[in-house]
Amino acid sequence: MAGQKTDERDVLLGRRIAEQRKRSKLTQRAVADSFGMSAAQLQKYEKGVNRISAIHLAILGRLTNTPISEFLDGIPHPDPETERGFSESGQQSYAVEPWSDLARAIARQFVETFSEDQRRELSAAIEVLSRELKS
The missing domain is CATH 1.10.260.40 (lambda repressor-like DNA-binding domains)
Known part of the structure; x- marks a missing residue:
């Protein structure tokens, strides 16, 4: 540079x-x-x-x-006396949670690949799985 x-x-x-x-x-x-x-x-x-x-x-x-x-x-920091700038505070992760990027990619693939009925069936199956995992 x-x-x-x-x-x-x-x-x-x-x-x-x-x-x-x-x-x-x-x-x-x-x-x-x-x-x-x-x-x-x-x-x-x-x-x-x-x-x-x-x-x-x-x-x-x-x-x-x-x-x-x-x-x-x-x-x-190049000048220890300088106040912290906006970019120097703790930064939040881009992803809201660790699986969000993967979930978005999978959802995009399902939208492009499966029919509306197939997506509804998959969504219902995921909800059942989620409930089972929580219990």
Whole structure:
């Protein structure tokens, strides 16, 4: 990212990136390919020589099944005297509950695949299953 000097935060983030990549048994080449860049460029991110973009961090999070917050939590604020900004308070998960994204994807598939009658039957079966699981 042109014009931005890196600092100790970039070095710390780079270490976390490298650690998580290794834990996930991914090579620099595999991650770099998913970023559309060279392994040498990824190595610069991992060493904190270059600052990684939010987009690449999000891609890495998906590749390693790691929330972005795990990369960023505890990284020091550049100016400790500055009041916390809007983005620095605790963030709520995008999903209301852990299964909501899966439920939406399944529902979309059912709407596209099954008739209204079939969907009603499925809905009734799910309600029965839900009651049984709660008892």
